[in-house]
Amino acid sequence: xxxxxxxxxxxxxxxxEKLKKVLSNIDGxxxxxxxxxxxxxxxxxxxxxxxxxxxxxxxxxxxxxxTVINAYTRVLAKMYPSFRINSVNPGFTKTVxxxxxxxxxxxxxxxxxxxxxxxxxxxxxxRFFFQTEETNF
Numbered sequence: 001x002x003x004x005x006x007x008x009x010x011x012x013x014x015x016x017e018k019l020k021k022v023l024s025n026i027d028g029x030x031x032x033x034x035x036x037x038x039x040x041x042x043x044x045x046x047x048x049x050x051x052x053x054x055x056x057x058x059x060x061x062x063x064x065x066x067t068v069i070n071a072y073t074r075v076l077a078k079m080y081p082s083f084r085i086n087s088v089n090p091g092f093t094k095t096v097x098x099x100x101x102x103x104x105x106x107x108x109x110x111x112x113x114x115x116x117x118x119x120x121x122x123x124x125x126x127r128f129f130f131q132t133e134e135t136n137f
Contacts, residue, residue: 015054023067029075034068070128077126084119088112088129104131 019040022033041064044053050060073087090109094102102109112131127134 029071074126084123084125086116086127088116
C-alpha cells in the first residue's frame with residue numbers, strides 16, 4: 001500500500017532533469033538505480049543541499065519515499081513474474097492518522113487493496129492503482 005506520487009508530480013517537484021529521466025525510464029529501473037536515488041537524496045539532505053539540488057524541501061522526503069516505492073513495484077514485478085506485484089493508493093482515508101479528515105471510509109479505502117490481494121494469476125503486475133482503478137505512477 002502506498003500513497004500516490006504520479007509521474008506528473010515528478011515533473012513539478014523534482015527539478016533535476018537527469019533524475020527525472022532515470023525515474024521515468026521504466027525499463028531501466030533496478031534495485032541499484034533506486035538505491036542510487038535514495039542515497040543521493042540522503043547525501044543532499046545530510047549536506048543541506050536539498051534546495052540547491054532542486055528538491056521541494058517541505059515534501060522532499062515524502063516525494064522520494066513514495067516515488068521509490070512505486071518504482072520498486074515495477075522492479076519487483078520484473079524480478080518475480082509469477083507473482084502479481086502492484087502498488088495501491090487507498091485514497092485520503094478517515095483514520096486516526098488523518099484525524100478523521102479523510103474523504104473515504106476505511107471500508108471504501110479497503111476495496112483496492114482487497115481487490116489486488118485477490119487478483120488472479122493472469123492479472124496485472126508492476127502497476128499502480130488508485131483504489132480499484134489502474135492509473136499511471
